[in-house]
Amino acid sequence: DIQLTQSPSFLSASVGDRVTITCRASQGISNSLAWYQQKSGKAPKLLIFAASTLQSGVPSRFSGSGSGTEFTLTISSLQPEDFATYFCQELNNYPLTFGGGTKVEIK
Amino acid sequence: EVQLVESGGGLVQPGGSLRLSCAVSGFSCSNYWMHWVRQAPGKGLVWVARIQADGSRTDYADSVKGRFTISKDNAKNTLYLQMSSLRADDTAVYYCAREAAVPGTVFDYWGQGTQVTVSS
Numbered sequence: 612d613i614q615l616t617q618s619p620s621f622l623s624a625s626v627g628d629r630v631t632i633t634c635r636a637s638q639g640i641s642n643s644l645a646w647y648q649q650k651s652g653k654a655p656k657l658l659i660f661a662a663s664t665l666q667s668g669v670p671s672r673f674s675g676s677g678s679g680t681e682f683t684l685t686i687s688s689l690q691p692e693d694f695a696t697y698f699c700q701e702l703n704n705y706p707l708t709f710g711g712g713t714k715v716e717i718k
Numbered sequence: 719e720v721q722l723v724e725s726g727g728g729l730v731q732p733g734g735s736l737r738l739s740c741a742v743s744g745f746s747c748s749n750y751w752m753h754w755v756r757q758a759p760g761k762g763l764v765w766v767a768r769i770q771a772d773g774s775r776t777d778y779a780d781s782v783k784g785r786f787t788i789s790k791d792n793a794k795n796t797l798y799l800q801m802s803s804l805r806a807d808d809t810a811v812y813y814c815a816r817e818a819a820v821p822g823t824v825f826d827y828w829g830q831g832t833q834v835t836v837s838s
Contacts, residue, residue, distance in 0.1 A: 645824050647763075654813055654828035655763065660820060698763055702822030706779045707765040 613637055613701050617710035623718040630686040632713045634699035639679045643702040646675055646684045649712075650695045659684065660702070689715070720744035720827045722814050727832030734804050734836070740797040740814030740829055748772065748792035751817040753825065754799050756810035756834075766812070767799065768823075782808075804836045 614637035624630050634644065642662035647655035657666045659675035662682055672687040686693055694717055699710040726738040738754070754766040767778045767788040776788050787800040797814050811831040818826035 643822050645822075647825075654830055655825070656828075657818070657824065657826050660818070660824040661822070664820075666826070700763070700825075702824060705765075705777055707823055709763040709765070712762050 612706055613640060613704050613708050615699050615701060615708055615710040617697075617699060617713050619713060620711060621714045621716070623716050624689050625718045626689055626691055628689045628718075630689050630693075630715060632684045632697055632715075634677075634682045634684070634710050636680045636682075636701065640701055640703065642678050644675075644677070644682050645700045645702060646673075647698045647700065648693075648695045649698065655698065658697075686715075691717075720816070722816065722827055722829035724812065724814055724829040724832035727812065727834045729835045729837065730804055731838050732805060732836055735800070735802040736804065736834060738799040738801070738812055738814075738832055738834070740799075742795050742797065742814075742816070745816070746792070747790055747795050747797060747816075750819070751823070752788075752790060752797045753815045753817060753823075754788060754797075755813045755815055755825070755828075756808075757813070757831075758807075758810045761810075764810075768817070769797070801834070804834075806836050808834060809836050810834060 616635045645660040646658045649655040663675045696714045721743045753768045769788045785803045790797045813831045814829045815825040816827040818824040
């Protein structure tokens, strides 16, 4: 099974900050990675797939990059509604795996 | 508008059974692979099972293989997860999710989740 390791697991940031979250895969997965946002008590929401393709309706302050084993999710200017937990997910190998999550909290 | 609504969760004793349902609207589940994903309290997301659009193929996580069965009724536009021999570590919120029509398994729509608690 492919392991996905997210870092950091927790970060504290202020509105307007640039935030970067990293997801490392235990083996190369090309660009087969998605990012989701989950708010407390809610279902996950798809943000990005194929490492860098923004899902329709997602604000352009979210961006993704990377290939192979290292990927990043960047929020260019953190907004109040962005405080949530973010998960990465590998797309092609079963069983599908998710990263452990990064919780973004208000500083 | 695409909607997925889960139901059927609850409290069950170890060794018991439960059937979850996921009623979909706004699209036909006969055209999409459908999945179940679970999340234990305070933990991350774990993929559980999937079923092909026409229902001809199913796959399971090792942790539930032989105990859980995914199925769907395309006429009712409803996905199911039959769970048996339940254990405490099956306690989680269970989400149904639609696989997007893009390369790879990407979940573009999710239900709100249904809580399953396995405890005596």
